[in-house]
Each structure stands twice: as C-alpha cells, then as structure tokens.
Amino acid sequence: MCKGLFSLLILFLFYTNVQAQSEYNFSEEENINAKIADVQLNTSDGGMMLSNLYNTSPILVALVFSRCTGICSPFLLQLSDNIRTLNSKEKFKVLVVSFDPIDSLSDLEDMDNRLGLNKKGQWTFATTKQIDALNSSVGFRPIWDSLRKQFDHDALLVGINENGYIAKKLTGLRGISDLKMMIQSIHNEFIPSYPLPRKNNLLSCFTYDPATGKRKPSIGLLILVLPVVLTFGLILWLAIRSKKWRRATNNHLAD
C-alpha cells in the first residue's frame, strides 16, 4: 500500500509539467568569481599578458569590434562619459579588447581617436589571438551574422579585481550607479543588493518608498509571527481540553 502510494507520488511529480519560473536573468552571474583567462595581448605598448595589467590595478574589460555599426560605439562613449562624471578616486584601468579576429591595433586606435576616449591615458586598446579563451572565461558569446557582416553580441563590461577574478559583469548600456558598484566590486567592497518588492510579491517584509527611501514593516513580517500564534493557540486548546481528559482518567481510576 505504502509502496503504491509512493510510486503514485513519484509518477505525479514526473508528469506535472511545471515550468520553474525564471524571474531573473542570470547572464550577469555567469562566471562571477571565476578567473579571467590570462591571454597574451597585443597593445600599443607592445605584447603583454593580461595579468600584467590587473596585477598593477583592477581593470574594466570592454569587448568590442571596430566595424560595429551597432552598440559598440555608444557603449564605449557612455562608459567614458560615466567614468568622467563619476570622477572616482579609486585606481583602475579600462581595457578595450577586440573580439573580431580581423581587427588590427590601428583599427582600434582609429576608433579611440574617433570617439576621444583615452584622453587621460587610463585606457588600453588590445587585440589578442586567444580571443576564444578570453570570451569563454567571461561568458561572452558573439555570433557572426554573415548577411549583415556584423557580430550579434551584447555590450559587455567585465570588472576584474587585482587577483584576476571576475568581480562583476554589466550587460547593456548602464547608468552611473551601476558603474559605481562595479568599481566598488573590483576593489573588493561588499555591495548589498536586495530585490525590490514587485507586484506579484504579495508577502514582502517591508514596503519601500523609492521617493522618500523609507521602508515600513509589511504583511510578510506578520507571517513570521503566525507560527507562534498557531502554536500558542494549539497548546492553549490542548491545555483546556486536557482538563477533561485528566478528569476522565481520575474518574476512571476512582471507579
């Protein structure tokens, strides 16, 4: 009987086609805390290993290609704007690496001149023959579109700390606050983060008002008290009922 019930339960679980709901996009989590591939770079200062760069200071790695007619230029421009506006006192470098095998160093230098990125000498431009190793170590997957003669790819910025570990990744064009967090992360500062209550999140512990920044206790906290109330109720009920049971036992003994 038990065996039968057990098999039924297993069958039920097998066949209940439940889609575990994916609320979050995990691409920015991929390879976090893993080491970036220590590839040989070709830069205007000559050949060097990537570790030579991050050993001196943490780096932000941007992956682009010079023929890009899409996101690469706006991405680099915004990054440079954000860095300027943020004016962080922390020490870090920006490494722009081309993931297009046919890019040369001069293509990248042209790109820099066109966009006016490296005015303070904080930026390094590089190509590498080991781009596949670099891409896979940071979880970056550009796809060549032979019709458009373009790569289909994300705008990816990878934060590397002084030990060469990927501390944070940002995809897409992002604001100053995200960049600030990335700079904190590559300097090994802890960044607290917490999902804000959403519409389908009915039992949050706090309500948060983004306008005032204030949080108030919410219904979720009551759920924490519920087991105590239920147990208290149950014990109280048992205590009251047990008077009768004891009386019955005593009467039984007296008889």
Next chain:
Amino acid sequence: MSAQSLKKTTATWIIVIMTLFITAIIFGILMRLNQGNDYKMSSPGFYATMTTHGLTMIAIWSVAGMVAINYLLTRYIKVPNSLSVFALVFTVIGAAMLWYATFVGQFHAGWTFLYPLPLVKIAWAKWATPLFFFSLVVLGVGWLVWSVGLLVQILKKYSLKQAFAWQHLSKKEPEVKTPPLILISTVSLIGIILSLIVAVILLALTFAEYYSGGAFVNDSLLMKNLIYFFGHTIANESLYLGLAALYELMPEVSSRPKFKTTWYVALAWNCTMVFILTAFFHHLYMDFVQPLGLQMVGQLASYFASLPAAGVTAFSVFVLVFRNHIKWSLTNVLFFIGIMGWLIGGVGALIDATISNNVALHNTLWVPAHFHTYNAMGNVLFCLAFFYWVANEFSGSQTKTKAQQLKTALLLIGGFGFVLMFYLAGADSVPRRFSNYPAEFKSAPLMATLGAVFATIYLIAILLIFIEILRKCVKAFSAS
C-alpha cells in the same frame, strides 16, 4: 501499550538510525577527502552528497531524541506505540524520497535549500525539486503527529502549568513534582511543534510559488527568516531531547539519586523555551535589510536561550560526578563526553552569534565546526548513550562494555580531532560549502584531509559501538 511492541519499535528505530548514520558519516568523509583533493567528486555530486548528508543527519538525530523520550516517558505516562510506528514509516518513506531526489535527480541546493535557488534556475532534474520538497512534507507530517501525540499524552496526566514545572518556581516542595524528563520533553516538544508549523508555512509558500507559474513570488527575506526559524529551532530542540534522556538516565546508571526539578532548573528550561524562538535571527546578520533591532534580539536571545540551560545542566552533572564514586559504564561516559561536546560547541556557537565576530566568521568553516561539535560530540552521544542503555535493557543486563577504553579513546580522538580541523580552517577564513578550495586557501586541503582521517577514527568507534548495540537489539525481536 505492550512493553514488547515498544521494545521492538525502539529496536527498529535504532537499527534504522544507526544504519543511516554510518552511511551519512561515510558521505561526510568522502566530502572531506574531496576537499582535500584526495578523492574526486564532480561539483554536483559533492553538493548532492552534502545535501543528503546534512538533511539525513538533522532528520535522524531529531528523531533519535524522540525515540529516547518516547521510551522513557512510559515510566510516567501512557504512550501509544502507534505514534512511533507511524513516524517510523513516514521517516523511512521521507528519507527514501529525499535520497532519490538528491542522488537520482541530483538536487543539490543544501539542507537549507537556499531560496530562491531551487525555483529560479535548476541544475538538476526538473522533478527533483518538488520531490525534495515533498520529502520534507512526509518527514514533517510524521514528526508533527508524533510530537503532538506525545504532548497530548503528557497533558493527560500533568496540567500545562505542571508540565512547565511552574509550581517549582514558587514552592520548594510542591504537591505535584514534575520530573525533569517531563519538563524538558514538554519544552522541547512545543519547540519542535512550532518549528514544524513554521515548516508547513514555508513549504506552502514554496509550493504556491512553484505551481503559480510566476503569478506569485515570495519575499527572499521572509523565506530566509522562515528557513532558519525552522532549521535552527528544530536542530536545537532535538538536542534538548537528548538532554532529557541524560537527566533521566545519567544519575540512574551512575547509581546516584535521581535529578530533581528545582526552581532554577524549572526557570532555566522555561527561559530556553521562550528565547530559543528568536535566537535564529543570528543567521541573518548579513541581511542588511533586516531591521537592526531584530539582529540585536538575535544576539541576546542566543545567549539567554543557551546559557541558563547549559549552566544548570553542567552544574547538575558536575555535582553528580564530583568526588562521588561513580560506576562508569559506556552509557554515562557517553553522556559525560556529550556534555563536554555540547558546551564546547555551544561556546563556538556563541562566539559566532556575536555580531562583531560574525562579520569575520560568517559562512566560514567555523559554522560547521560548532554545529558538528554539539551534534557529533553532543547530541549523537546523548542518544547513543540511550541506545546503549536500552539495548542492555533488551538483553536483560547492563553488562560491562568490551574494550570500553578503546572505544572511548577512538571517539574522543576522532570526534574532537575532526571538529578541530573545521575550527582551525574557520579561524583561517576558509569558506564553508566549497567542494574544492581556491588556491588562495593554502592550508584548507591539508586540514580537510586530516579532518577525514580523524572522522574515520570516529567512524571506527561508532561501528564498534553499533555492533555491540545491534547484537543486543536483535534480542528485542526474539524475546517474548
């Protein structure tokens, strides 16, 4: 209930628990060997083993205490055997489901299942997630029915006030005297019932999210609070059940007068009952969204829940053995070492529960260090002492143990050596729950290997004790 069926059920429980225990220790040794790079496990394999090990251990040592009080309570009250049989069946089915989910389905989110990990991104068979949660339902139902059943039986003889020993707070010699076993069992059973009700709410919310197809999402902070409300509370209350057995048996096997409930014993255990309910907040120190007030409550409750009970118990045991001629058998030796393990682990826990230290020790191997100390060298030994004593009862005599000193020495060296390696690694900031350590943690693999060696010595002691217990338990089935 017939004494014979009680014996048979208890003997079956002991055999099931010990078999699962030995297997789970082997899993633990394999994990340590993997962390020491002496044996290769895949990462999912390591985490599936860790999940199975953690939950199996928590489960068997929670019920071991229940088995002990279920047997000993029959000295004071009526206890229907059906409750224990019901829980046994549910525990075996629940454990089988759990092992199927972890080893076949490769579910590997850890015993506290790290919400929202199992719901948002699964790196294992899809069916393993609900199977894992259903295994918790089955285990929980079995234990909830058993705990409520035992509490009802206590209340059939003692009023709630008497069960809490409140009459001892005001009078030195009250009319109705509450035996310590009744007091500690009541306090612990209520804690266990509460933690299982928390589990019901936790699982209901988890299933609601899982089956809602995205229409409903839980709050991570609420879920983490509920997970530790359940996990921390049940782990602690189980230990108190082991202590209940100690209060009842240790004086008896030492040929000393029975422990009595005094005002300070009553007060200490009532304090424990109240404060243990909020001590779990110390698991959330790193959750900056949790209000500071609750973090402080967590720290203070951690002290107030443990210190009074530890104080009176240590004092009572000290008075029992100090300058008294004690007949040392394996039973009271195990109780005595268990008290040492409980106190050492408790101090380790309090160090970690202090907010300023937690900043450094959080999620390091210090955490497994302290909970393995008061489990492997505390609660496990309390329950083993009971198993050994009851096995002797089944065989009809409390005979002298063969090679008692060897067993004790192996247990002490193996057990404390094993946890020492966790403490040293924790103090050196080695993180917990890493299948392989990054190169930066230079000493971690060596400490893991040494930990595995000590754990093997501990395993040998357990095997020797089990063989003796098993030989005697079998007699429970043959005697009429």
